[in-house]
Structures are given as C-alpha cells and as structure tokens.
Amino acid sequence: MRCPYCGSLDTQVKDSRPSDDHSSIRRRRVCNDCGGRFTTFERVQLRELMVVKRSGKRSPFDRDKLLRSVEIALRKRPVEPERIERMVSGIVRQLESSGEPEVPTSTIGALIMAGLRHLDGVAYVRFASVYKDFREAKDFEEILGELSHDEADPLPAARIDDGRPDDPRDNDN
Numbered sequence: 270m271r272c273p274y275c276g277s278l279d280t281q282v283k284d285s286r287p288s289d290d291h292s293s294i295r296r297r298r299v300c301n302d303c304g305g306r307f308t309t310f311e312r313v314q315l316r317e318l319m320v321v322k323r324s325g326k327r328s329p330f331d332r333d334k335l336l337r338s339v340e341i342a343l344r345k346r347p348v349e350p351e352r353i354e355r356m357v358s359g360i361v362r363q364l365e366s367s368g369e370p371e372v373p374t375s376t377i378g379a380l381i382m383a384g385l386r387h388l389d390g391v392a393y394v395r396f397a398s399v400y401k402d403f404r405e406a407k408d409f410e411e412i413l414g415e416l417s418h419d420e421a422d423p424l425p426a427a428r429i430d431d432g433r434p435d436d437p438r439d440n441d442n
C-alpha cells in the first residue's frame with residue numbers, strides 16, 4: 270500500500286482488527302520512509318452492492334437474507350445444504366459479475382426462481398407463487414427481509430398473509 274504522504278511503497282501494517290460488525294478489517298499502517306501513519310479498510314466487495322426495493326429504498330446486499338429466503342422455500346424438501354449453498358453462491362456471483370452497483374429486488378427474485386427451478390420443483394412453485402402475489406399486492410422485498418425472521422414458517426405466503434407467527438397452515442406439510 271502506497272504511503273499517502275510521501276508516495277513510498279515501503280509501508281507496513283502495525284495493527285489489524287475487525288470492525289464491530291465484522292464487515293470490515295481496519296488496518297493501521299506506517300510508512301517506513303517518512304513515518305507517516307494511515308489507516309485502510311478491507312471489506313468484502315459485496316458490501317458495495319446495493320439492493321433497490323420497489324419503493325426506491327436502498328439497502329446493502331445481504332447474502333444471509335438471500336440464503337434464508339431460499340431455505341424457507343426449501344423447507345422440509347430433500348435437498349442437501351451443500352446444493353443450497355452452491356445455488357446461493359451462484360446467484361451471488363451472477364449479481365457480482367453483472368458489474369452493476371445496484372440491483373433491483375425483482376432481479377434477485379428472478380435469479381432465485383431460476384435457481385430453485387433446477388433444484389426443487391416444489392420449492393420453485395412455493396417461491397414463484399409468493400413472488401407473483403407480491404408483485405400484485407405487496408413489495409417483493411419482504412421475501413428477502415422480514416418474513417425470513419420466522420423460522421417456524423414453512424411457506425413465505427403464510428407469513429405475508431397475516432404476519433402472525435403461529436399460523437395453523439404450518440402443519441399442512
């Protein structure tokens with residue numbers, strides 16, 4: 270890392286520590302030529318990818334949310350976790366390689382549907398039905414957000430319909 274004061278390339282890391290939320294690493298550096306001190310941050314590239322909701326609101330892309338949404342659709346389905354991981358990683362790579370700094374929730378939804386279609390037909394139908402309802406009624410982004418809080422819900426639709434945590438429809442499969 271080039272020294273911002275004298276331009277020397279002979280700089281050294283004195284200290285590294287993660288930020289409070291562990292989304293970045295803070296490194297304190299010192300220049301061996303001029304003694305100047307400066308700080309750099311290392312963070313995952315995905316943190317720069319922003320999701321644009323239909324309302325126009327932006328929030329940082331969150332891989333965990335994406336994974337949870339997919340897991341909800343796949344609940345009780347005979348699909349190995351490794352395959353789910355691979356699918357999610359594939360979606361993330363597609364988003365990254367698009368080169369766009371902002372991605373609409375509808376794009377993520379379409380990628381999830383495409384992935385689930387290959388992975389598991391039932392999960393695909395579950396997700397697709399919720400996705401379509403959402404386009405009419407509510408914002409799709411809730412699939413990627415709020416509804417995934419409720420781990421007991423097998424179907425995203427159950428949560429969206431009424432928001433109650435204990436829906437009797439939970440037992441229908």
Ligand SMILES: [Zn+2]
Pocket residue numbers: 272273274275276277300301302303304305
């Ligand atoms: Zn320097």
